[in-house]
Amino acid sequence: MDLSQNNYCGRDIWLTFKDLCLTGPLPGSTTCVSVLILTSLYLLRVYRRRQRTTRIRGPQSPSWVYGFAKTALDSTVTTELYEHWAKEYGPVYKVPHVLGQSRVILWDPKAISHFFARDTWFYNQTPFSKISIEIAVGRGVMWADGESHKRQRKTLNPAFGAAAVRSLTSIFQNIAHKAVIAWDAEIGSNSGNDCAVIDVQQWMNHISLDSAGIAILSHDFGALDGSDCDAAHVLHVLGSFTGVSHILVFLAQRFPSILKLPLPRSQYSKKLNLILGKICEEMLLRTRKEKETGGADQGDKSCLGLLLKAEESGEGAGLTPQEVLAQAQIILLGGSETTAVSMTWAFIELARNPDMQTKLRDECLEFGSTPSYDDLMNKLPYLNAVVNEILRLHASVTEILRVTTQEDVIPLSEPMRTDAGNSTDNVCIPKGTEVLIPLAALNCSVSMWGPDAKLFKPSRWLKEDEGTHETKETLHDYRRLMTFGNGARMCPGRLFALTEFKAVLFVLVRHFVFEMADGPGVQIVKSLGFLPRPSVVGSSVAGCSVPLRVRRYEV
Structure with a gap:
């Protein structure tokens, strides 16, 4: 003190x-x-x-031990609750959490803008997040705060700019065409049928892992070729792992050192860390040797090359060898896992909405030639609309949680009533307060997106539909889409992810028609794994998380 x-x-x-x-x-x-x-x-x-300190209103705790932590496990219910609480208690409110703790929820646009402007400086990763990230991918840019984060992020930005991603577009397209060949073969081997039931989720995992490996590390995991890939296996286990007691997870949020115990999920995270670390280290050593012998392009603009260049600039201004390794692992994980989940959701929604699937296919077929990076970004409006709507409705990262490093006064766009009955246009919170931005709930908010906010509606992103919901402009500062976050920690790989997503969708939807294998009314739930992956309830296909009936498109 x-x-x-x-x-x-x-x-x-x-x-x-x-x-x-x-x-x-x-x-x-x-x-x-x-x-x-x-x-x-x-x-x-x-x-x-x-x-x-402002006395903020909020719901009463249903349990001193759990608060609303158990409720938060059901993302659908939580999304509804966040908006309901905002209406009842105001745009900034507190929600009880484990062991008598509470979290401040920001729903007000001006408050959220203030938060993102101060992220990594006044708002840091929580101790729970720090240990979780370090176990999974080391002390890279996701782990860092403040000046360390600023330095690391500066070295990463060039690797994900438009110029860098433009050169990677053909890699994503080639990977997608490999999937086309594999699916054609699977359909052909299914004698007597013109289709095959394919676990789309598993295939999207393979596509995104191979794409990220080649584009980022020049390493082909061979997942699409059926290679026995340790990384793919561990990622699959982590993605669908539900063997950790929720009680332990809740306790770890109050006592983060629990994560250092040999828990099953922590063990798998460490195993993945070792696998990726070995691959990254081999790639880095090879590239260093090529540079020393003059065999590598000294102007290498690849992610790996830029990381090495940052390392060579010295530990003060650039990255340490340990940070280089951590960045490579973070990029590989972020570039594969989140994109795989988003692409899986895309095929689910297209299978559920055959008219929209046909409209997208028609646009892609009419375009004709293989699109360039600029074509994918600017000349395929319905493809762009479908991708944006998937990212809005099914955000891979559902919320952002930080802890204040000092007392802060948060401005509001309009006055709210405090617990004492007073009206205020700002909220003062003390040091050590946990602050949460509910990204997924904001993306589906009726107040911000209109009465059809919960529906899959790509047309909302088209020009002819732009003026239908004026409330969308409430979050204009965040491009209306909260999926990639904002501020200093805005996802550095968003262009990478968008380009891969669009390239793969463009190729596959031109060649195949997608239907729900167990009928259009089948229930889809979100698993409680590493990320909230979709899975089909009561699938009739053993081992398939998201089985879709895939048939060749016949002109």
């Missing part, structure tokens, strides 16, 4: 106490007085902090 930062009266008392201490050993009576002074200062500081 830094008592010297207290109010003027408290500071004067503190300085007097300091002078007494410097005069030498204190007699017993003076020691008692000193203890009283310190206690008074502490109580005064606590009192003044409570006076400044």
Whole structure:
């Protein structure tokens, strides 16, 4: 506790106490007085902090032990609750969490903008997140805060700019064509039928892993070729792993050191870390040797080349060898896992909505030639609309959680009522407060997207439909789409992910027609794995998470 930062009266008392201490050993009576002074200062500081802190309203806790943590496991219910609570308690409210803790939820656009402007500086990763990230991918840009994050992010940005991603587009297209060949063969081997039931989720995992491996590390995992790939196996287990007790997860959020225990999920995370670490290290060593012998292009603009260039610039301005390795692992994971989930959702929604699937196919077929990066971004409006709608409705990352490093005053776009009954246009929260941005809930908010916010409706992104919901402009600062976050921590690989997503969808939808294998009314749920992956309830196909009936498109 830094008592010297207290109010003027408290500071004067503190300085007097300091002078007494410097005069030498204190007699017993003076020691008692000193203890009283310190206690008074502490109580005064606590009192003044409570006076400044805004008394925020929120729902009553259903359980001191769990709060609403158990409810949060059901993302559908939580999405509805976040908006309901915002209407009832105001655009900034608190929700009880585990062991008597609470989290402040930001729903107000101005408050969210303020949060993102201060992310990594005034708002840091929670201790739980820090340990989780370190176990999974090391101390890279996802783990870092403040100046360290700024330095690491600066070295990564060029690898994901338009110029860098433009050169990777053909890789994504080639990978998609490999899937076309494999699916054609599977349909052909299914004698007597013109279709085959394919686990689309598993195939999207393979497509995204091979794409990320080649585009980022020049390493072909061979997942599409049926190679026995350890990385693919561990990623699959992590993605669908539900063997961890929820009680342990809840306790770990209060006592993060629990994550360091040899829990099954932590063990798989460490195994994946070792697998990817070995691959990344081999690629880095090979590239370094090529540079030393003049065999590598000194102007290499690939992700790997840029990371090495950052390493060569020195530990102060660039990246340390450990950070280079961590970045490569983060990029590989982020570039494969999240995109695989999004592409899986795309084929589910297209199978559920055959008219929209036909409209998308017609646009892709009419385009004719293989689209370039610029074509994918600017000349296929319905493809862009479908992709944006998937990212809106099925965000891979559902929320952002941070902890305040100091007291902060958050501005509001309009006044709200406090628990004391007062009206305020800002909210003061103390140091150590956990603050949450509910990305998925904001993406599906009726108040921001209109009454059809929960529906899959790509046309909302087209020009002819832009003016139908004026409330969309509420989050205009975030391009209306919260999936990639914003501010200093906005996803650095968003162009990479968008390009891969569009390239794969363009190729596959031209060649195949997709239907739900167990009928259009089959229930889809989100698993509680590494990311909220979709899975079909009661699938009739053993081992398939998302079985779709896939048939060749005949012109």
